[in-house]
Amino acid sequence: MIKILLQGHDYKYEIAEFLKLFTSEFSFIDGSEDFDVINQVDILMSQLYIGKTDQKIRVSATSQVISDGEILFNNSIEEEYLLEEKKFAKNNKKIDNIVKTMSKRVIQKSMYPYFVDKYKIDLPWGILTGIRPVKKIHSLLDEGMDYEEIGKFMIDKYLISEEKLELILNIAKRERKFIYPLSENKISMYVSIPFCPSRCVYCSFPSNTLSEFGDVRDKYIEKLLWEIEGTHRQIMEGKKEIETLYIGGGTPTSLEAKQLDRLMSGLKNILDFTNIKEFTVEAGRPDTIDEEKLLVLKNHKVSRISINPQSMNEDTLLKIGRKHSVDDIKSVFKLARKMGFDNINMDLILGLPGEDPNMVKNTIKEILELNPENITVHTLALKRTSEISMNIEKYREGFTDYNNMVDMISICKEELSKNGYNPYYMYRQKHMLGNLENIGYSKKGFECLYNMQIMEERQTNMAFGAGAVSKFVYLDEDRLERVDDVKNLEIYLERVDDMINKKIREVRKNGD
Ligand SMILES: C[S@@+](CC[C@H](N)C(=O)[O-])C[C@H]1O[C@@H](n2cnc3c(N)ncnc32)[C@H](O)[C@@H]1O
Ligand code: SF4
Incomplete structure (x- = not known):
């Protein structure tokens, strides 16, 4: 059983969905709960920092696993997103969504190696948990990235396997001919x-x-x-x-x-x-x-x-x-x-x-x-x-x-x-x-x-x-x-x- 303590965020649901890919043996500890790090077995501390200016968004997550007072695992992941020149730089809702997506990603990515090693499971979809992976490819294409850049992005950010990447890129290419140009009248x-x-x-x-x-x-x-x-x-x-x-x-x-x-x-x-x-x-x-x-x-x-x-x-x-x-x-x-x-x-x-x-x-x-x-x-x-x-x-x-x-x-x-x-x-x-x-x-x-x-x-x-x-x-x-x-x-x-x-x-x- 692993116990999870969230610091600086409340992405409980997303972490639970992600951990279910490996195990159902986990629970969350409330921050105000009185617990003793020294005597607990396997505590995962998940911390998130978000920095935002008009020019860029920066998020970083650290996952630390402590067992019997000893640090077993410590991993930090950081991501930056440049807002300059983006058409939606002043659209707060859109920016909030970007912050959320980045946050979930760095949190999951920071804990991923620990669980892969512990449960010896190879996840071909990496940390990608959503039900519509091809939709993500379409969004990246709409943002102006090409297929090669998207491939690198998906492997780097989501740790997706080459095989699954090929599948979703091929499907996106095939679908695009049918669903574009977009029209609100249809x-x-x-x-x-x-x-x-x-x-x-x-x-x-x-x-x-x-x-x-x-x-x-x-x-x-x-x-x-x-x-x-x-x-x-x-x-x-x-x-x-x-x-x-x-x-x-x-x-x-x-x-x-x-x-x-x-x-x-x-x-x-x-x-x-x-x-x-x-x-x-x-x-x-x-x-x-x-x-x-x-x-x-x-x-x-x-x-x-x-x-x-x-x-x-x-x-x-x-x-x-x-x-x-x-x-x-x-x-x-x-x-x-x-x-x-x-x-x-x-x-x-x-x-x-x-x-x-x-x-x-x-x-x-x-x-x-x-x-x-x-x-x-x-x-x-x-x-x-x-x-x-x-x-x-x-x-x-x-x-x-x-x-x-x-x-x-x-x-x-x-x-x-x-x-x-x-x-x-x-x-x-x-x-x-x-x-x-x-x-x-x-x-x-x-x-x-x-x-x-x-x-x-x-x-x-x-x-x-x-x-x-x-x-x-x-x-x-x-x-x-x-x-x-x-x-x-x-x-x-x-x-x-x-x-x-x-x-x-x-x-x-x-x-x-
Ligand atoms: C809305 S169902 C209706 C199809 C139709 N009534 C039939 O049974 O042939 C559409 C399809 O979803 C799939 N499906 C339904 N429940 C599923 C499940 N629990 N897991 C995987 N596929 C499922 C089945 O292949 C099914 O044909
Ligand atoms: S929708 Fe299809 S799969 Fe579901 S119960 Fe009816 S016949 Fe069976």
Whole structure:
């Protein structure tokens, strides 16, 4: 157990997130607490100094580990940032953000060697803990740095490995062609269908089971269209162009064919579809997809669908509660192809209970035989409200270790690149096994614009329905505001007008 004492700062949360990469055995000591340095075992003192003038910001952090009165480790890191000639030199909010970013970085960097040595763990992402590493690259490019300078910066400041650096630089290069030039007039739109045939054991997404909530689907669609119509009429119409539309969930194909048709016809009546470049429906679970529903999607010109296996191993599908077989996945995929769907995504999860690298090899082999345009490779995240996390002891034995996880990621990377798939967007999640990453791969020309926009947060996303999260992007101020729709289905049905008003308030308070 290591005890941590903060001096001159209060970055407790950031330090805790960082230390969780190595261990859960730590606690913080309150500065006013009466403790005796001589008799305590392993105390980490983290100090921060910030100096700021009109010309520059200087931050320095020192980490000292003391055990039984002896200094075991002592390391200081300092960083300077020149403000002269910066356009935003007088923008206090921006400067505060820079100070915060620098502070977190030097604090973590100053303690990094101690933990790497103590736990003998090699972290390919270094001290980079955020979930959007590519967004950082875009910001540096926007500041005028070139790829080479950014590479040096990321290695020096974040201790990131060459391999991960190459990944994020390549993704940034690929994404830039799609998301630039930026425009505040274009938006992405998300529609949430929070129903599923049953709940998968790893999942914490909005998913109300059909056995319990199937009967409210009609009412939900009407309320959802009401929310979209009300919002559209008051703040979108004539002002915002919808670039991409994504219907996700949950599992949108948990709706009956007639209900899907009502939803999509309703959307068409309200929205201007003229400039939509991409229309995705995350069909998702093969056990919800049939010819009649696919026909509805086709008739409404859906351009991209997902058919998600998660794994192509029968035993795993049973364990995770998917309620469909490997054969179901194959036959639904072939049906969609026959009906003319020429842009299909398949989601996988690495590290599912009981899976080893050989099983992942099998999954990839089977998927490649189907030849989808997109393959999204997730690594298992232990979500607090999932069945796995709530009954962790039942599943613990089946978890894979960090090295296996790294192997599984490499298998995917190698096999997919051999077969013409490139990584085009990525993100990291908290509570991921090994704190690794999720990567979207695609064949050239099939990159999902919606996924790139949502990840890099350079475009407003208007999101509707229970559990949907809208993000309003203010490019000039480098500012982003979240507006959440309630997660609970029943409350959503009751309070849909509040959801409309929340969005209107957000837009109006910004003078639009
Ligand atoms: C919103 S979910 C919905 C997809 C659809 N309902 C389905 O199950 O096929 C999107 C994707 O997130 C991934 N996912 C969900 N929970 C996850 C977890 N705990 N760890 C890693 N990936 C997860 C799965 O690959 C899933 O297909
Ligand atoms: S993974 Fe998909 S089908 Fe399973 S519970 Fe989550 S949203 Fe529903």
